[in-house]
Structure formats: structure tokens, C-alpha cells
Amino acid sequence: MKIDLEDIKALKYYLIFCLILILIYIYSMIVGWRFLSFNESSHSRERTNTHYHK
Amino acid sequence: MSTFSEIKKEIKNCSECNAVIETYLGSSSYNVICPKCSCVYNYYDGWFIKSFKKLKPLKEKPIIDIGTIGVIDKIKYITLSFVLKKESGTDYSWHEYTLFNPIYGLAYLTMYNGHWMLLKEITEIPNVEGRSAYLNNERFELYSRYRSKVDGAVGEFLFNFSPDEKPQIEEFILPPYIITSEKTEDNLVWLKGEYYAPNQIKNGFNLVDVPDRIGVGQIQPYVAKFKTKFFKQVLILLALIWGTMQVVFDGLAKEEVVFKNYINVNDSTTGKDYYTNSFELKHGTKNVEITMVTSVFNSWIYAGATLVNEKTGDVYDFELEAEYYHGYTDGESWSEGTNWSSKVASSVPEGTYYLIIRPEKPTSLNNMSIGITLTRDVFISSNGLILLILMAIFPAYYFYKQRKFEENRWYNSNYSPYED
Numbered sequence: 001m002k003i004d005l006e007d008i009k010a011l012k013y014y015l016i017f018c019l020i021l022i023l024i025y026i027y028s029m030i031v032g033w034r035f036l037s038f039n040e041s042s043h044s045r046e047r048t049n050t051h052y053h054k
Numbered sequence: 055m056s057t058f059s060e061i062k063k064e065i066k067n068c069s070e071c072n073a074v075i076e077t078y079l080g081s082s083s084y085n086v087i088c089p090k091c092s093c094v095y096n097y098y099d100g101w102f103i104k105s106f107k108k109l110k111p112l113k114e115k116p117i118i119d120i121g122t123i124g125v126i127d128k129i130k131y132i133t134l135s136f137v138l139k140k141e142s143g144t145d146y147s148w149h150e151y152t153l154f155n156p157i158y159g160l161a162y163l164t165m166y167n168g169h170w171m172l173l174k175e176i177t178e179i180p181n182v183e184g185r186s187a188y189l190n191n192e193r194f195e196l197y198s199r200y201r202s203k204v205d206g207a208v209g210e211f212l213f214n215f216s217p218d219e220k221p222q223i224e225e226f227i228l229p230p231y232i233i234t235s236e237k238t239e240d241n242l243v244w245l246k247g248e249y250y251a252p253n254q255i256k257n258g259f260n261l262v263d264v265p266d267r268i269g270v271g272q273i274q275p276y277v278a279k280f281k282t283k284f285f286k287q288v289l290i291l292l293a294l295i296w297g298t299m300q301v302v303f304d305g306l307a308k309e310e311v312v313f314k315n316y317i318n319v320n321d322s323t324t325g326k327d328y329y330t331n332s333f334e335l336k337h338g339t340k341n342v343e344i345t346m347v348t349s350v351f352n353s354w355i356y357a358g359a360t361l362v363n364e365k366t367g368d369v370y371d372f373e374l375e376a377e378y379y380h381g382y383t384d385g386e387s388w389s390e391g392t393n394w395s396s397k398v399a400s401s402v403p404e405g406t407y408y409l410i411i412r413p414e415k416p417t418s419l420n421n422m423s424i425g426i427t428l429t430r431d432v433f434i435s436s437n438g439l440i441l442l443i444l445m446a447i448f449p450a451y452y453f454y455k456q457r458k459f460e461e462n463r464w465y466n467s468n469y470s471p472y473e474d
Contacts (some may be wrong), residue, residue, distance in 0.1 A: 034436065
């Protein structure tokens with residue numbers, strides 16, 4: 001596969017974007033951070049789920 | 055003639071209208087056309103002889119004047135002639151300029167709707183199969199098939215210019231390239247062409263202005279900054295990296311069940327805290343997943359779960375709710391909800407923890423057993439999906455635009471692969 005430097009330059013922003021995403025992904029998988037877990041649990045010093053009203 | 059310095063301008067006078075006729079290749083030319091009255095002259099054995107042929111007057115002025123010297127791809131050319139061509143039976147017309155270089159020979163620069171291409175005769179004969187033509191293992195697709203005719207011309211020609219001929223033209227494209235066959239009764243010529251941006255022609259010939267592009271050119275490349283082929287290779291590489299990461303992280307996830315128990319929920323335990331024994335969460339900072347499984351039917355059940363770090367007092371709260379309904383309406387069976395619930399807490403440090411579970415049920419519900427499971431370090435597939443979606447946004451946009459571009463390119467073709 002012959003790589004043209006001009007092609008890489010033209011795609012640099014996308015490649016940098018992907019690199020950042022991949023690094024964030026690797027970090028998230030190492031520390032067990034689930035991107036979509038904002039509403040799933042809350043971390044604090046006090047309980048917040050002691051009352052429930054259906 | 056082997057160098058540019060040997061090209062000398064000669065002045066002749068038209069015997070019919072007395073207009074000045076400029077020639078550059080002298081007796082090397084075959085025909086010369088008067089710029090004023092369009093009479094055709096022949097060079098024969100050094101003599102400049104007026105023929106009986108006369109063309110229609112030109113309806114359009116050439117953008118590049120005869121005799122203009124220009125440079126395309128570092129090759130210097132002199133403009134010998136201008137032919138206004140037309141597709142026979144239609145109103146489509148385009149410019150064709152004959153260019154000459156003493157070493158490289160003839161080239162034909164065409165312009166249609168502001169789109170330029172430079173064509174040169176090739177000696178290889180492409181292999182035509184159905185709507186495709188193959189040249190040097192590259193597949194060109196049939197774009198158009200028509201007869202062309204001359205609608206006016208000026209300048210000199212190194213070949214026998216036959217304005218009455220209507221050659222059969224077949225054009226096959228592989229943007230930014232084109233191969234075209236020009237077939238007359240006694241001759242078949244193949245040419246290969248390449249697209250040139252208007253600015254390349256404007257700068258190459260020092261023109262004041264060139265027409266703006268209209269629509270998408272027949273062989274206009276889509277986005278010139280990087281090659282689609284390279285982009286596809288990058289995407290394949292990214293897909294491989296993504297797939298590898300999925301396999302690796304799925305394999306690395308411990309998915310260790312640290313707590314599992316059943317809790318009986320009845321009228322006396324509903325709304326009351328249930329404390330579990332202590333358990334260890336290991337493996338550094340990782341996530342935990344808590345799952346509640348029930349056999350609830352046409353009702354709901356809820357459990358507030360709190361994961362407490364014995365040493366630091368940090369708490370992680372979860373709300374687990376399962377509701378499942380099933381019935382028949384108008385003879386049709388329906389169901390909604392699930393009888394289980396699962397939540398994840400991200401980045402929970404290792405340590406000794408216990409759970410406080412406060413189950414709740416409606417009064418209408420009898421005794422119900424709920425199964426609570428706490429799993430350490432689960433594989434998070436949704437992260438990979440989000441990564442994939444984010445990385446795919448730009449390629450999706452790029453290929454969507456490319457498809458629209460290609461549809462516009464093929465709009466004027468009878469052989470469009472995009473038609474239903």
C-alpha cells in the first residue's frame with residue numbers, strides 16, 4: 001500500500017479526531033467508565049434512593 | 055519540427071474576404087480555416103490552395119485564441135485550432151481546441167459547461183465488454199454514445215479536417231479519466247483524457263477569465279483533497295482497530311460475580327432496608343453492574359440499591375425497577391416492559407463494600423422473590439458502539455455527498471447506474 005503524504009495531510013483532522021476517540025475509549029475500558037451511565041447510578045456521600053413513589 | 059523555436063508564424067490573406075490568416079506550422083498543416091469567412095484552405099506540396107469547402111460562421115468565440123501558448127502538466131502547447139462541436143440531433147455543444155507540442159504531438163482540450171479535459175490519442179485498444187471498457191486493468195464505464203458534428207471551426211489542422219463527417223463517439227469514464235472512441239467509416243481512434251480544473255487552464259494559458267463550472271463535470275473528481283481509495287483504506291484500518299479492541303477488552307473483562315442473593319419481598323419487608331454481608335471489589339478501578347431479576351407479571355417491583363464503601367463511606371445509588379404487563383386488545387396479544395432491570399456504576403475503586411437494598415412493591419402484589427446480582431468489571435459493549443458511531447459520522451457524510459455528486463454526474467447520461 002503506497003501512502004501519499006498529501007492524503008494524510010488532507011485527512012489529518014479526521015485522523016486526529018479518531019485518535020482522540022480511540023484514546024478516550026481505551027481509557028474508559030480500562031477504568032470501567034460507561035459513556036451512557038449518567039442516569040444509572042449516582043456517586044455521593046449520602047443515599048439518595050430511600051424514597052420511591054410509583 | 056522537433057523544438058518550439060522552429061514554430062514560426064506565417065501570415066496569409068484569404069482570397070475570398072482578404073482577412074489575415076495566421077498559420078504556425080506552415081506546410082506541415084493539412085487544412086487552414088479563415089477566421090472571417092470560414093473558407094477552408096489546403097496545403098498541398100507547399101502550396102496554399104483554397105478549397106471548395108466553406109464552413110458555417112462560428113456562433114461562439116474561442117476562449118483560448120489561436121496561437122496562444124500555454125502549459126499543462128509542465129508541457130508547453132500552442133493552440134492550433136478551435137472547433138465548436140455538437141451532439142448530432144441535440145443542442146449540446148462544446149469547445150474543442152487542438153494543441154500541439156513538437157515532442158509530444160497533438161492533444162485536444164475540450165470544454166463543456168466550464169469543465170475542461172485534455173485528451174490524447176492512445177495506441178492501446180481498450181477491451182470493450184458490454185457497458186465497460188478495460189484499459190491497463192482499469193474498468194471504465196460507458197457514459198455516452200452519440201454522433202458528433204462540427205458547428206464551426208477556425209485555425210489549422212495537422213490532419214485532414216472533415217467538417218461533414220459525423221463520427222460515432224463512445225465515452226467511457228473512470229473519473230478523473232475518460233477513454234473515448236471516435237469511429238468514422240474508415241477509421242477508429244481511441245483517446246484518453248483527464249479532467250482539469252478551470253484554474254489550471256486559466257493559469258496555464260494566462261487567460262483573463264474562464265467560464266464558471268455548471269453542474270458536475272463528466273469526469274470531475276469528487277473532493278480533490280484526498281483520494282477516496284486512500285480514505286477507504288483508512289476506514290478498513292480503523293474497522294480492524296475497532297474490532298481488535300472489542301475482542302481484547304471483551305477478553306480482559308473479569309465479569310466476576312461478587313454478590314448474588316434472593317430477597318423475599320412481602321408486606322412486612324417492603325420499604326425496609328436489607329443489608330448484605332461485606333464483599334471485596336478487586337482489580338483496581340472498574341465498573342460494577344447490578345441486576346435485578348423478578349417474575350413480576352402485570353405489575354411492578356422496585357428496589358433502591360446502595361453500594362457502600364466500608365472504609366470511605368462513599369455510596370453508589372441505583373434505582374432498579376421492573377414492570378411487565380401483558381394482555382389482549384381486540385384479539386391481539388400485547389406486552390410491554392421487562393421483568394428485570396440492570397444498572398452500571400462506572401469507575402468504582404477497589405475495596406470492601408456492602409449493599410443496602412430497599413425493595414418496594416404495590417399492595418396488590420403478593421409475595422415476590424427478587425434476585426440481586428452484583429458483577430465486577432463487565433464488558434461495556436455500548437462504549438464500542440458509541441465509538442463506532444462517532445467515527446462513522448464523517449465517512450457517512452462523505453459517502454452520502456459523494457453519492458449525490460455521482461448522481462449529478464450521471465444525470466445527463468443514458469447509462470446511469472443510479473437510475474431505478
